[in-house]
Amino acid sequence: MGGTSWASSEGVRRSMVANRGRDTGPELAVRRILHAKGLRYRVDFAPLGGRRRADIVFTRPHIAVFIDGCFWHGCPDHYTAPVRNGDFWAEKVRSNVSRDAETTEVLSAAGWLVLRFWEHTSAPDICDRIVLSLDHRPPARTLS
Numbered sequence: 459m460g461g462t463s464w465a466s467s468e469g470v471r472r473s474m475v476a477n478r479g480r481d482t483g484p485e486l487a488v489r490r491i492l493h494a495k496g497l498r499y500r501v502d503f504a505p506l507g508g509r510r511r512a513d514i515v516f517t518r519p520h521i522a523v524f525i526d527g528c529f530w531h532g533c534p535d536h537y538t539a540p541v542r543n544g545d546f547w548a549e550k551v552r553s554n555v556s557r558d559a560e561t562t563e564v565l566s567a568a569g570w571l572v573l574r575f576w577e578h579t580s581a582p583d584i585c586d587r588i589v590l591s592l593d594h595r596p597p598a599r600t601l602s
Contacts, residue, residue, distance in 0.1 A: 482525070482577070485513050488523075505565060506565065516592065519591075520569055536576075
């Protein structure tokens with residue numbers, strides 16, 4: 459590995475590179491339950507096109523579900539700032555939190571219901587909230 463790395467050590471670099479952007483344990487647990495209930499959805503899908511992708515998307519009722527990792531998204535209950543490269547990680551998490559808020563705002567303004575959950579929320583609880591939202595949200599109107 460040439461040059462200077464953002465990681466404080468080779469072990470940290472390997473650990474961070476191994477982190478998944480999709481198909482995390484919490485996402486898979488939620489998707490299994492939703493699928494078993496007969497619900498169909500898009501995975502890792504950009505509701506408005508572009509780069510902003512939701513973890514689970516129900517296209518007709520316009521519901522975007524995000525299951526946010528406690529470290530990467532700054533969970534108020536579980537986020538612990540790293541000691542090494544603290545300034546780098548603090549800025550990274552601040553940037554993620556800001557982008558999350560902007561994404562929620564943009565999707566909401568476009569008529570989407572945005573559901574955000576922390577990874578530590580139980581999969582059955584997340585699914586109950588999603589099903590309740592689906593039950594109370596009619597399919598979005600499309601322009602002809």
